[in-house]
Structure formats: C-alpha cells, structure tokens
Amino acid sequence: MSKAIGSPNAGIPENAFILERKPKRRFTMFEAGALGFLFLLVAVWTAFPMLWMIGASLKTNVAISNDPLSLWPARSTLEHYRYVWTQVPFARYIVNTFWVSLIVTAAKLGTSVLAAYAFSFYRFRGREVLFYALLLTAFVPFTATMIPNYLLVARLGLLSSVLGVALPQLADGLGIFLLRQAFRSVPLSFYEAARMERVGPLRILWHVLLPLVRPSLAALAILFFINTWNEYFWPFLILKEKSSYTLPIALQMFTNLEGGTNWGAMMAASTLTSLLPLLAYALAQRQIIETFLHSGVKG
Amino acid sequence: MSRTKSAGEIDRRGEIRLENVGKRYGSVTAVEGLTFTVEPGERAVLLGPSGGGKTTTLRLIAGLESVDTGTVYLGGRPANDVDPGLRDIAMVFQNYALYPHMTVWENITFGLRMQRVPRTVIETRAREALRLLDLEGLEDRLPRALSGGQRQRVALARAIVKRAPIVLMDEPLSNLDARLRVKARSEIVRLQEKLRFTLVYVTHDQTEAMTIGTRIAVLAGGRLKQYGTPKDVYERPANLFVAGFIGTxxxxxxxxxxxxxxxxxxxxxxxxxxxxxxxxxxxxxxxxxxxxxxxxxxxxxxxxxxxxxxxxxxxxxxxxxxxxxxxxxxxxxxxxxxxxxxxxxxxxxxxxxxxxxxxxxxxxxxxxxxxxxxxxxxxxxxxxxxxxxxxxxxxxx
The missing domain is CATH 2.40.50.140 (Nucleic acid-binding proteins)
Incomplete structure (x- = not known):
C-alpha cells in the first residue's frame, strides 16, 4: 500500500467497482514513520518485563544478580523450573487456579447469557432501570465489597475453599452489558420467527441466538478466565491453607524465602503462571478485539 | 399440525376475524376500532401509507403484539391470549429472518425439527417446498450465499412447510428490485392458489395490493378506511382518502x-x-x-x-x-x-x-x-x- 501514499485511489484501475465512501486521508511518509516508531516504543515498553521474566527464569541466580539488565542468558538453564516443580506443589496450584477460573468463567457466562437474553428480548416493567443498576455494579470498587463478602464467605464456612473464592463472582455486570450489546445486533425477527415456530425460550437461545453471538461468547469467556486466573487479592484473603493456594498467591512464596528472594525460581514460576492466559489470549485475540470494537467500549 | 391436507382444499381454521381491535404504545394509538373478516383461503392485503398501522395489525394477528381492546378470532375462536407459537400461523418477515448460521435445509426444517415431527414427514414436506419454490440444489447453501430472490423464496418455503392454515407476510418483496418483484408476486399468488392458505399480506405498494389481493384493507392513521375487493376500492372508493391513495x-x-x-x-x-x-x-x-x-x-x-x-x-x-x-x-x-x-x-x-x-x-x-x-x-x-x-x-x- 505504500504506493498509495498521497493519492487515495492510486493503484486502483479506473473502471474498478468502488464502494462510495469518502476518500480517507492517507498518512504522509513522515507521519507513518513517526507513528510506527511510537507503536514500536509502546510494544517494547509492554513486552520488556515479560521478556525479562522469561530470560531471567533461564539464568542462574548468579547471572541474574551480576547482569540484571541483559534480556537473554549466555548459558540457559532449566534448574529453576525443576526447583519450582519439585520444591512446591506447583501442579496442585495449577489445578486449584484452573478450577476457580473454570467455575467462575462458566458461572459468569451462564448468568450473563441469561440476564442479557431477558434484557434484550423480553419486555417487562423496570427493564432499563434494572439493567443499568446491574451495569453499575461493574463500577463498584472491589475494596467496597471486600469486607462484606469476606464476612459472608466466612460465615458460610467457605474460607480456604475454591467455592469461597468463586462464590462472590458468579455474576458480572460488564458481562451482562457486553452480551446485551451482542444480542442487540441480532434482529428481533430472528427471535420472533422462532417463537412463531413454537420453539421454547431456552431452545431459541441455544439454537438461534447463541450461535450468532459466538465470537462475543468466546471473547467474554477468555476475559473472565484470564481475570480470574490472575486474581490475587481476593483469593489471598480467602485461602488460608497452603494446599489451596492459587498461582498468583503461590508466587509470593518465593519472595519471602529466608535469605532473600529466589529470583530465578520466582521468574520461572511467573512464566509458568502466565503461560496459559497468554496462550488463551493469543488464540482468541481477534474475537476479543472485535467484541470490544462492536460494543463501543474501548478495551 | 401433522394432519395431511389435499391440495386445493380450504381449511376452515384459516378464518381471521378482528372485532373492534385497538393497540396503543404509550400515548400513541397504533390501531383503533379495527373490524374486518378474512375468509378462509382469501388473500387479504393490508395497504396504506407508512405508519398507518398495517404491520401492527399483522403482528396483532400473529400474536407478537398483545391486543389492548377488542378481540382477534382465529378459526372462529378468540385468540387474544393464545401464544404466537400455538396460533398455527406461519409468517414471512420483511427481512426474511433466515438464520445465518443454518443452511437452507436447516432453515426450512428448523420449526419442524423443534416440534419433533417425524423425520420422514420433514423430508417430504421440505422436498415439496424446495420443488415448489425452485430451490432444489441449494439445500446446503448458507443464506449469505444466496441472491435476494433466492432468500425470499427460502423464507416462503420455511413458511409453507409448517402447513399452517394462515400465512402472514410483512412486505416480503420490499428488498427485491422492481423486476424480481413482479415475478415474485405472481409466485406468491400461484403458491397460495395451490395450497389455499389464508394470506394476509402487508404492503404500501398499491400495484402489489391490486395484483395479489382478493380483498384489500386500506389502513391509514390506525383506522380501516375501506375493506373490499380491488375492484371495489378502485371503482367505489369509500372516502376521499382511498380515492386519493389508490390509482396512479x-x-x-x-x-x-x-x-x-x-x-x-x-x-x-x-x-x-x-x-x-x-x-x-x-x-x-x-x-x-x-x-x-x-x-x-x-x-x-x-x-x-x-x-x-x-x-x-x-x-x-x-x-x-x-x-x-x-x-x-x-x-x-x-x-x-x-x-x-x-x-x-x-x-x-x-x-x-x-x-x-x-x-x-x-x-x-x-x-x-x-x-x-x-x-x-x-x-x-x-x-x-x-x-x-x-x-x-x-x-x-
């Protein structure tokens, strides 16, 4: 496309079928270069800590303290990974984190789908008020609900359990909002046509509506999953037993070891912790971006 | 639903009667005091300017809107409180409402499959519908791979496999170009004459109304201005509105x-x-x-x-x-x-x-x-x- 700079239709044959739209102003070479440089800077800025984390996890502890700024070790070693895997019940933490994330994701998706379905396709008194009230919950800071939630979970006897971590987050205002936006893009006549065919409400949802909002569902699932996976403070409050730790809490174990922090092990554990969310995001990146673009919300 | 019906026989369940029917949206009156009867096997066209209450009337018959005053009778029975799915009515929507993730075949058979109609029956009816509407060979296409005319015919096919005594159509030709529209409207008439369902058809196009309708209901401002044969509304307009609206x-x-x-x-x-x-x-x-x-x-x-x-x-x-x-x-x-x-x-x-x-x-x-x-x-x-x-x-x- 670099040929097109300066002329909006350069390179397009005269008789080509062109949709009528205002010609977009192209960037000049200088602007494009400057912008590219800026993006590169932001990318490096964002990626640097991660690259450093992976690099450090492969260095010996001596190398880390001697040459902390180098990104990649001269001689890489897997000793930290071996250490993490054998010295702490890391597999156990992965399983814990996975379960919490799975339960929360499934529950949030389920409640969001049902609520958004009602808010989009059913007419009832107080619908808009109720909807915005639910959306508002997405903006209540965690610190405001932390203590009531903690007391509730404690009274229910769920401290130090996966369920205790999951319970307060089984529904999500933002999820309801995003799915309602997705359902709104589905013409009402799809729903009505199915109704005229005597299809029940849950089957309409399953056979007609959900397949049409699948990208949004996938994006939400991954967002919910990653958020829960990375969550630190709430599980930290609830989980008392070491055996019930999730990965983010387990990480702090390496900072408090006697004789200072074991940086190598810490970085190896961090790398392992971020592996799954990174993979999930990479797989669904396009759908996540599309969902936010189409909902009018910036990610 | 699954009872068989020989072609050409008129189903008495196809009678539609509106008695003093009214519908309001907040302070806006959509339709008011509507009284008319569509006999079984007739093709009634609801004609009028936009905002006249045509689509509202159609949706009241379908049960997609609730009736505020008056009564809708279907097959002689009051139907105000009957769920749309139980009214035995098929509907063709203006945008066709074809499910984009389902093939032509899946779209046409969706309702029957959900009703757990036996597979052989589904097969027979869908085949017949595809043949009648010249859609054979397109069964596995997705709606997006069809032309406008084909989509419109798939919507018709989906409506007729249900074998409902009443079929409602909401401006089904408005998304077609002028030439296709002429062809499609004769197709609709041919289909109705073969299957003898009661057709209620909404349009703002008087040529369409004249060529399709055996009866025309002229609606404006939510009121029925005249109800009669095309000849009636053309040759004996009941009032100045109909006189000025019909004819070019x-x-x-x-x-x-x-x-x-x-x-x-x-x-x-x-x-x-x-x-x-x-x-x-x-x-x-x-x-x-x-x-x-x-x-x-x-x-x-x-x-x-x-x-x-x-x-x-x-x-x-x-x-x-x-x-x-x-x-x-x-x-x-x-x-x-x-x-x-x-x-x-x-x-x-x-x-x-x-x-x-x-x-x-x-x-x-x-x-x-x-x-x-x-x-x-x-x-x-x-x-x-x-x-x-x-x-x-x-x-x-």
Whole structure:
C-alpha cells in the first residue's frame, strides 16, 4: 500500500467497482514513520518485563544478580523450573487456579447469557432501570465489597475453599452489558420467527441466538478466565491453607524465602503462571478485539 | 399440525376475524376500532401509507403484539391470549429472518425439527417446498450465499412447510428490485392458489395490493378506511382518502358548489356545468353547499378545442352525459405506453391519461368526461356520497 501514499485511489484501475465512501486521508511518509516508531516504543515498553521474566527464569541466580539488565542468558538453564516443580506443589496450584477460573468463567457466562437474553428480548416493567443498576455494579470498587463478602464467605464456612473464592463472582455486570450489546445486533425477527415456530425460550437461545453471538461468547469467556486466573487479592484473603493456594498467591512464596528472594525460581514460576492466559489470549485475540470494537467500549 | 391436507382444499381454521381491535404504545394509538373478516383461503392485503398501522395489525394477528381492546378470532375462536407459537400461523418477515448460521435445509426444517415431527414427514414436506419454490440444489447453501430472490423464496418455503392454515407476510418483496418483484408476486399468488392458505399480506405498494389481493384493507392513521375487493376500492372508493391513495396518477378531486341544477367549480368560478336530472335531484339537498367531484385521470379525455359540433359529438365519450370544459394545458409527462396530461385548473391541475401519440397536444383543449364516471364526496367528512351507476340507473348506496 505504500504506493498509495498521497493519492487515495492510486493503484486502483479506473473502471474498478468502488464502494462510495469518502476518500480517507492517507498518512504522509513522515507521519507513518513517526507513528510506527511510537507503536514500536509502546510494544517494547509492554513486552520488556515479560521478556525479562522469561530470560531471567533461564539464568542462574548468579547471572541474574551480576547482569540484571541483559534480556537473554549466555548459558540457559532449566534448574529453576525443576526447583519450582519439585520444591512446591506447583501442579496442585495449577489445578486449584484452573478450577476457580473454570467455575467462575462458566458461572459468569451462564448468568450473563441469561440476564442479557431477558434484557434484550423480553419486555417487562423496570427493564432499563434494572439493567443499568446491574451495569453499575461493574463500577463498584472491589475494596467496597471486600469486607462484606469476606464476612459472608466466612460465615458460610467457605474460607480456604475454591467455592469461597468463586462464590462472590458468579455474576458480572460488564458481562451482562457486553452480551446485551451482542444480542442487540441480532434482529428481533430472528427471535420472533422462532417463537412463531413454537420453539421454547431456552431452545431459541441455544439454537438461534447463541450461535450468532459466538465470537462475543468466546471473547467474554477468555476475559473472565484470564481475570480470574490472575486474581490475587481476593483469593489471598480467602485461602488460608497452603494446599489451596492459587498461582498468583503461590508466587509470593518465593519472595519471602529466608535469605532473600529466589529470583530465578520466582521468574520461572511467573512464566509458568502466565503461560496459559497468554496462550488463551493469543488464540482468541481477534474475537476479543472485535467484541470490544462492536460494543463501543474501548478495551 | 401433522394432519395431511389435499391440495386445493380450504381449511376452515384459516378464518381471521378482528372485532373492534385497538393497540396503543404509550400515548400513541397504533390501531383503533379495527373490524374486518378474512375468509378462509382469501388473500387479504393490508395497504396504506407508512405508519398507518398495517404491520401492527399483522403482528396483532400473529400474536407478537398483545391486543389492548377488542378481540382477534382465529378459526372462529378468540385468540387474544393464545401464544404466537400455538396460533398455527406461519409468517414471512420483511427481512426474511433466515438464520445465518443454518443452511437452507436447516432453515426450512428448523420449526419442524423443534416440534419433533417425524423425520420422514420433514423430508417430504421440505422436498415439496424446495420443488415448489425452485430451490432444489441449494439445500446446503448458507443464506449469505444466496441472491435476494433466492432468500425470499427460502423464507416462503420455511413458511409453507409448517402447513399452517394462515400465512402472514410483512412486505416480503420490499428488498427485491422492481423486476424480481413482479415475478415474485405472481409466485406468491400461484403458491397460495395451490395450497389455499389464508394470506394476509402487508404492503404500501398499491400495484402489489391490486395484483395479489382478493380483498384489500386500506389502513391509514390506525383506522380501516375501506375493506373490499380491488375492484371495489378502485371503482367505489369509500372516502376521499382511498380515492386519493389508490390509482396512479391519483384521482382528480375537484371542489365544486351545487347551484340549483348546475355545478360551479370553486377553482374556476367562471365555469359552471349543468347536471343531468338524475344527479341534480340526488344532490338536491346539497344545494348551496360544496361537494368534492372525483374523477379518475384515465376517465378523462382531451379533444382539440376548435372543431365542428358534429366532429366533437363523435368524440364525446357518453353522448348527452358528457361534460366538456375548455382548459389550458400546463404540462405533459410521457411514460412510454401512455401520457399524463395536466391542465391548469385555477391554482391547481387536473390530470388525464391518454395513449401516447393518441392526440395532438395543443395549448388549449377541451377536457371531457362522463357524469357516469364521477364520484361525489362530502368535503367535511370525506365520505363518498354513494351515487353510483349501474347500467343507466343512478343508485344511492
């Protein structure tokens, strides 16, 4: 496309079928270069800590303290990974984190789908008020609900359990909002046509509506999953037993070891912790971006 | 649902009756006081300008909107509280509502599959529908891979596999181009004549209404303006609204005053014409008052202004019943086969339709029409005064 700079239709044959739209102003070479440089800077800025984390996890502890700024070790070693895997019940933490994330994701998706379905396709008194009230919950800071939630979970006897971590987050205002936006893009006549065919409400949802909002569902699932996976403070409050730790809490174990922090092990554990969310995001990146673009919300 | 029905048999469950039906949205009245009956096997067209209440009426019949006042009867039974799915009605939506993630086959059979209709029955009905609508070979296509005309036919196929005694269509041809539309509307008529379901069809296109409907309900402002055969609404418009809405170009509506045995035109006070005795006596009680004279453009003829009495008489459309008024032509529109001629009428115009090349157009001509073709309306209520002609006899209806 670099040929097109300066002329909006350069390179397009005269008789080509062109949709009528205002010609977009192209960037000049200088602007494009400057912008590219800026993006590169932001990318490096964002990626640097991660690259450093992976690099450090492969260095010996001596190398880390001697040459902390180098990104990649001269001689890489897997000793930290071996250490993490054998010295702490890391597999156990992965399983814990996975379960919490799975339960929360499934529950949030389920409640969001049902609520958004009602808010989009059913007419009832107080619908808009109720909807915005639910959306508002997405903006209540965690610190405001932390203590009531903690007391509730404690009274229910769920401290130090996966369920205790999951319970307060089984529904999500933002999820309801995003799915309602997705359902709104589905013409009402799809729903009505199915109704005229005597299809029940849950089957309409399953056979007609959900397949049409699948990208949004996938994006939400991954967002919910990653958020829960990375969550630190709430599980930290609830989980008392070491055996019930999730990965983010387990990480702090390496900072408090006697004789200072074991940086190598810490970085190896961090790398392992971020592996799954990174993979999930990479797989669904396009759908996540599309969902936010189409909902009018910036990610 | 699964009972078989031989082609051509009319299903009594197809009767639709609305009694004083009304629907409001907040403070807006969508429809009011609707009363009419669609007989089983009929094709009723709901026609009117947008916002007239056509689609609301259709959705009230479908059960997609709840009735506020009055009663909708289906097959003779009150249906106000019956769920849309239980009304045994099929519907074709304006945007077709084809599920984009399902193939043609899946779309057509979706309702039947959800009803757990036996697979062999589904197979038979879907095959028949595909054949009837010339969709064979497209079963595995997704809607996005179909042309507009094909999508429209898939929507029809989906409606007929249900074998419902009533099929509702909401402007099903509005997304097609003009040529396809002509083809599609004859297809709909052919389909209905074969399967004999009761059809209720919404459109704002009067040509579509005239060609499809066996009965037309003209709706405006949420009220029924007239309900009758296409011939009825065209030849005996019940009121000024229908008179002005049906017909292209529209009916000329000329204000005049009854002065004894003559009629004086308000826009052209210098012109007064004498009324035939039968009309004069029918209008006797309106002496000194206004009437609106309605005359269809295609009933107006033009003749050269200059000419002998004998030559003129030869061209008179209806002997002594003919009205002849000198006019100045204002402009002429050629529309191929025919020509629209507009003559100055005070500050307005009177339009006529003449065959292209049929007459030589000069600036001053004689406008002619027969009293038999004239409708009289009350200017206040807009109602047709009901003077209509059968043979040579004036009837008051």
């Amino acid at each position: 170009p529209p009916m000329n509506l000329i204000h005049a005053r009854v002065e004894g045995e003559t009629l004086r035109f308000e826009e052209r006070p210098e012109v007064s014409v004498s009324l035939p005795t039968a009309i004069a006596s029918a209008l006797a009680e309106r002496r000194g008052r206004s009437v609106v004279v309605g005359i269809r453009p295609e009933r107006i003829q033009f003749a050269p202004f200059a000419g002998t009495e004998a030559a003129l008489r030869d061209r008179e459309p209806d002997g002594p019943w003919t009205v002849r008024i000198p006019v100045d032509l204002r402009f002429v529109e050629d529309v191929g086969r025919e020509r629209y001629v507009y003559a100055a009428w005070g500050r307005t115009e009177v339009g006529g339709v003449v065959p292209a090349g049929g007459i030589e157009v000069t600036s001053r001509m004689l406008l002619m029409f027969s009293w038999r073709d004239v409708h009289f309306f009350d200017p206040k209520s807009g109602e047709n005064l009901g003077l209509s002609w059968t043979g040579n006899v004036l009837q008051s209806v």
